[in-house]
Amino acid sequence: MENSRPSSKRFLDIVSDLRTIIKEEGAVIGDKLPSERVLADRLQVGRSTIREALRSLELLGLIETRRGEGTFLADYKKHQLVEILSTFIMQNPQSFKSVDETRRIHERAAIECISNDPERRTLPVWESFLEKLKGIEPIIREELLQEIVVVSENRLSLKIWFLLKQYSRAPFHETMAEDEKEVASNLLKEMMNGNSQLAVMRYADWLDIVNGERRDEHEC
Amino acid sequence: MENSRPSSKRFLDIVSDLRTIIKEEGAVIGDKLPSERVLADRLQVGRSTIREALRSLELLGLIETRRGEGTFLADYKKHQLVEILSTFIMQNPQSFKSVDETRRIHERAAIECISNDPERRTLPVWESFLEKLKGIEPIIREELLQEIVVVSENRLSLKIWFLLKQYSRAPFHETMAEDEKEVASNLLKEMMNGNSQLAVMRYADWLDIVNGERRDEHEC
DNA sequence: TAAAGGATAGTGGTCTGACCACTTTATAAT
DNA sequence: ATTATAAAGTGGTCAGACCACTATCCTTTA
Structure with a gap:
């Protein structure tokens, strides 16, 4: 004892x-x-x-x-550790839902944060993204999301987001479909206009497209 | 080579x-x-x-x-990776701001989650809290917040919240002032009514009271 | 025969001392 | 003063030895 x-x-x-x-x-x-x-x-x-x-x-x-x-x-900017993790961790189906949900929480918060800040919502990087979204060159989904989370300038949130991203089974590492680009553009536009509520709604639209229509039960 | x-x-x-x-x-x-x-x-x-x-x-x-x-x-139901990482990141004074911000992100998400769910926003526990807020017996701030995060039923988010709570320097372990209880009641009422936007605004009001008026520069 | 007990082998936990490969620093030769 | 060489310091690895603990087998016992 x-x-x-x-x-x-x-x-x-x-x-x-x-x-x-x-x-x-x-x-x-x-x-x-x-x-x-x-x-x-x-x-x-x-x-x-x-x-x-x-x-x-x-x-x-x-x-x-x-x-x-x-x-x-170390300069804790390297998340290479998670590569190893992801192959081990959680085959537990329940935890995937938590991971995805939590990741979205941070993304949503970042979108609101930027929308409410006149400085950051007018950054030239958003214009660049809008241009790229008009073109036909492929764009990876998480490129945009990452930029958003980075610009929100919450290092801890960013750190957590990077972690969650690795565990997520959502297809955010894939390229955006053509019709999807328009929804993403709308998200950006609302954000740049400073309308955080509409921006978040456009973000929800985007999620609907990416995840198909199987978002019937869970809405948090 | x-x-x-x-x-x-x-x-x-x-x-x-x-x-x-x-x-x-x-x-x-x-x-x-x-x-x-x-x-x-x-x-x-x-x-x-x-x-x-x-x-x-x-x-x-x-x-x-x-x-x-x-x-x-191991049966990895504990996302202890986040735990370890955060404890280390915490050496840097700048990170306290991140911690508080991130905690608020999760609280806000939980409030929205509950507000949008007819099931959870009508739970009897909220009525109990309203009653207690009318009385004069002391109430710890984080009691209410914890209940909210718990009811939102995102285990990972809850885990992160608990962790952040420990490192936060915000006075959420103290009792609520009398005028503060009214603001908290308003938050609860809006939440129970299913008005997530207003609930979040009341939450912001509450933060203003708790943190005094030094929320001038950072609004994320 | 079945239960109780103890010896034994296997396992992780730790320490020591010894090399190796490499980098930095101090020293000596020019 | 510059250069070349030696020494010291550091992480990377290995081998062997104990310790503490657990599971197992096997003898003893009822």
């Missing part, structure tokens, strides 16, 4: 300790962390345990290691 | 190899994976390398290890 002070998984404690160290030293992106040997000595564990923790954080993209140089706080 | 067949990070290759093994053996959730020693032998690498890969997958919640028993394909 131990109170599990040592949580039976030392490397998990190390992950936590590393976070503390980073915090205490006020390390910023790009900064060098103590070497594995120093960490092992400081935290009083073997180097292999330190490495298990570091390798975990590396796979998450939180740190970056360069042989011969050291370990550095 | 090697073609990087051995990708300089052996443990990353192992992660990939593990995926292959799991696929080939048709392993399902809960199944036991080969032991670390067997894997090391089969993949012709040291056991420590195998462990670095396994520990990474464990931190991601993809596998589960039980001492003395073995390693198993």
Whole structure:
């Protein structure tokens, strides 16, 4: 009936300790962390345990290691980790719905955010998109969505969106159909006009097209 | 100028190899994976390398290890990836704003979701809350918000919300002021009436009260 | 025969020490 | 002062050894 002070998984404690160290030293992106040997000595564990923790954080993209140089706080702009995840995670049918719904929540919020901001809704990038939508060159759906989420300038929301995108089974990596481009254009126009409510409605229209008509039961 | 067949990070290759093994053996959730020693032998690498890969997958919640028993394909109902990522992103002061914004995004989505669903917007729990808001007994702000997010029935969104709540510096764990209760009541009433737009506006009013008047610059 | 008990093998968890390949830095030779 | 060389530091990997724990087999016992 131990109170599990040592949580039976030392490397998990190390992950936590590393976070503390980073915090205490006020390390910023790009900064060098103590070497594995120093960490092992400081935290009083073997180097292999330190490495298990570091390798975990590396796979998450939180740190970056360069042989011969050291370990550095990573620029968390690389989401390559999720590629590996997506092949493993959730065959659970129920969770796909949550993922898609949550992704849409963030997209909708981004659309509203931009529509309500005179600065961002008049960015030249939207004009460019409108032009491209008039043409016949193929456009990937998520190109537009990504731009929207990026411009909304909520880094956490963006991060979450990128994660969810990888897990989503919605066909947002495919090219847009011709009639679909018009709906997307309408979305953009309403957004640029600052009419967030109509923009969101056009977004809903777009979803209807992409997902076919099987959106009968769930509307959140 | 090697073609990087051995990708300089052996443990990353192992992660990939593990995926292959799991696929080939048709392993399902809960199944036991080969032991670390067997894997090391089969993949012709040291056991420590195998462990670095396994520990990474464990931190991601993809596998589960039980001492003395073995390693198993995890039942990944917990999206703990988001958890870990967020705790790390949180070092940066700028991110607090993101956290609060993102939390509000989920709250707003939940309010809209419930408002648009005749079933959920007429739940007796809302009447109870209205009654309590009329009284003088103290009510914690997040009690109401939590109920809303829970009822919206998006498990992932709920998970994210709980997480963000912890890192938020907004005073949602405090009790509601008297004049504040009226605003909250209005929010509930609009929601119960199915008027999602007005409900969201009342929600914005509420935020204004809670956060004082320093919502000048950011409106997303 | 069936139940209880203990020995044994298997497993993950950890540590140590040893190499290797590579980069940086310090030192020596020019 | 510049260049070449040596040394030190770092991550990457391996092998072997324990430990703590679990499951299993097998003997002992009722």
